[in-house]
Every structure is written in C-alpha cells, then in structure tokens.
Amino acid sequence: MEEYVVLVNPEDEVLGLMEKQQAHVNGLLHRAFSIFLFNGKGEMLLQKRAATKYHSPGQWTNAVCSHPRNGETYLEGAQRRLKEELGIETGLSEKFSFIYKADVGDGLWEHELDHVFTGMYEEGFNLNKDEVDAVRYISMKDLDKEMSENPEHFTEWFKIILEEYKHHF
Template identity: 90%
Template structure:
C-alpha cells in the first residue's frame, strides 16, 4: 500500500499530498511527529530501525517518528504509530514543534514540520519487526556519550530533534 505524506507550508497550511518516498526524494516540507518516551528513572526509550527500512536502516532513533495521515491529527497519528511500531499505548503531550531539513543519504531528505510529543512508559513491547529491530532505555548521559563516540549509529533527524528537545527542557 502506498503511503502519502501531507505537504505543508511553514504555517502548516496543507498544500497537497505526495507519495512518502517521492516527498523524501524531493525534500518537500511535510507533516511529521516525533515521540520521546521515558521510564520512571528518566531514561529515554530508543528504537533500532529495522534492516529492511528504505532509509536509515539499523540506526537508533527516538521511540517513534512518523507522519500523520491526511485528515488525522498529529496526536492521533502519534498514538496510531506507537501501537503499530511498538505495540503499546501511552499518554502523550505535545511539547513543541519546529521545522528541520536533514540529508538522510541515498539522495533522500527529511524536511519536516515536526510536532514533538513526550510521554512515559513502563511495560512490555510487542515490536513490529518490519519497523523495529530492537528497543532499549538509556540515560541522557550515556546517550550523549554514545552520540559523541558513534554518531553514525543514530539517525540524522534524531540528532537534530534531540538538540531541539534539550533547548526546550
């Protein structure tokens, strides 16, 4: 099934729809959301993208990043993808949004108006292996160290979103 993203201008006004991969080839601004989940110890949940992903396979990133469907709110899209990727539900609150553009290799770009949600989760996962290879919690100190030592192990957009997140908290 073809997936489409919602193309927007910087004010989040809808310009149209485009097949997801084509939007990433063209580097066109589209709606997206990112989810940061934490456990009771304040550790951040990371997911390792599946090897079959068409870009950034086998790289670590935040809990979930994806796109709302046409007519779907950012929050509803975020909840849908939590269930589809990690097999979980969690209370989420939107913290901020911003626009970024990142070269993700292979001639592909992430150019997104990204709404960032934060929540907590303690429990089991039912991973969709087509999307997610593994998950783990990590302290912010350990994450900063891993990012400094092995930045290539992490998605380009995660590095950008994490820095933006740190500016807000």
Template identity: 80%
Template sequence: MEEFVVLVNPEDKVLGLMEKQQAHINGLLHRAFSVFLFNNKGEMLLQKRASGKYHSPNQWTNAVCSHPRDGETYLDGARRRLKEELGIDAELSEKFSFIYKADVGGGLWEHELDHVFVGTYESEFHLNKDEVEEIRFISLENLDREIAAHPENFTEWFKIILEEYKHHF
C-alpha cells in the first residue's frame, strides 16, 4: 500500500499530498510527529529500527516518529503509530513543534514540520518486528555519552530532535 505524506508550508498550511518516498527524495516539507516516552525513573525509551526499513535501518531512535495521514491530527497519528509499532497506548502531551531538514543517506531527506509529544509508559510492549528490531530504556546522561561516542548508531533526525527537546526542558 502506498503511503502519502501531507505537504505543508512553514505555517502548516496544506499544499497537497505526495507519496512518502518521493517526498523524501525531493526533500519537501511535510507533517511529522515524534514521541518521546519515559519510564518512572526518567529514562527514555529508544527503539532500534527494523533491518527492512528503506532508510536508517538498524539505527536507534526515539519511541515513535512518523507522519499523520491526510485528515488525521498529529496526536491521533502519534497514538496510531504507538499502537502499530510498539503495541501500546500511552497518554501523550504535545510539548513543541519545529522545522528541521536532515540528510538520511541514500539520496533521501527528512524535511519535516515535527510536532513532539511526550508521555510515560511502564507496562508491556508488543513489538511489530516489521518496524522495530528491539527497544530499551536509557538515562539521558548515558544517551548523550553513546551519541557522542557512536553517532552513526542513531538516526539523524533523532539527534536533531533530542537537541531541540533539551532546549525546551
């Protein structure tokens, strides 16, 4: 099934739809969301992207990052992907939004108006292995150390979003 992203201008005015991979090839601005989940110890959930992903496979990233569908709110899209990728429901609150552009290799770009949601989760996961290789919780201090030592193990957008997150908290 072809997936489409919602193309927007910097003010989030809809310009149209485009097939997801084509939008990433063209580097066009589109809607996205990112979810940061934490446990009760304040550790962040990371997911390792599945090996079959068409870009950034086997790299660590935040709990969920994806695109709302046409007519879907950012929050509803975030909840949908939590269910589809991690098999969970979690209470989320939107913290901020911003625009970034990142070269993700292979001639592909992430150029996104990204709405960032935060939540807490302490129960079982039911991973969709087509999407997620594995998950783990990590302290922000240890995460910073890992990224500094091995930036190639993390998605380009996650490194950008994490830095933006730190400016807001």
C-alpha cells in the first residue's frame, strides 16, 4: 500500500498530498512527528531501524518517527505508530514543534514540520520486524558519548531532533 504524506507550508497549512518516497526525493516540507520515550531511570528508548528500510536502514534513532495521515492529528498518528512499530500504548504529551531539513543519503531528504512528543514506558515490546530490528534504553550521557564516537550509527534526523530537544529542556 502506498503511503502519502501531508505537504504543508511553514505555518502548517495543507498544500496537498504526495507519495512518501517521492516527497523524500523532492525534499518537500511535510508533516511529521517524533516520539521520545523514557524509563523511570531517565534513560531514552532507541530503536534500530530494520535492515530492509528504504533509507537509513540499520541505524539507531529515537523511539518512533513517522508521519500523520491526511485527516489524522499529530497525536493520533503518534499513537498509531507506537502500536504499529513497537506494539505498545502509552500516554504522550507534545513538547514543541520545529522545521528541519536533513540529507539522508541516496538522493533522499527529510524536510519536516516535526511535532515532538515525550512519554514514559517500561513494559515489554511487540516489535514489528518490518520496521524495527531492536530497541534499547540508554542514558543521555552514554548516548552523547556514543553519538560523538560513532555518528554514522545514528539517523541524520535523530541528531538534529535530539539537539533541538536539548534546547527545550
């Protein structure tokens, strides 16, 4: 099934729909959300993208990054993708939104109006292996160290979103 993204202007006014991969080829601004999940120790959940993903395969990123569907709120999309990717449900709160553009290789771009959500989660997962190869929790200190020593192990958008997250907290 083809997936479509919602194209928007910087004020989040809808311009139309475009097939997801084509929007990434064209580098057009579209709606997105990012989810940061933490456990009771303050460690962040990372997911390793499935090796079969069409871009950034096998790289570590935040809990979930995806796109709301046409007619779906950012929060509804975030809750849907938590279930689809990680097989979980948890409360989320929106923290901020911002626009970024990242070259993700192979002629593809992430150019997103990204709404960032946070939540707590400490139970089990039912991973969708078409989306996620693995998950793990990591302290912010260890994450910073790992990212500086091996930046190629992490998605380009996660590096940008994490820096923006740190500016807000």
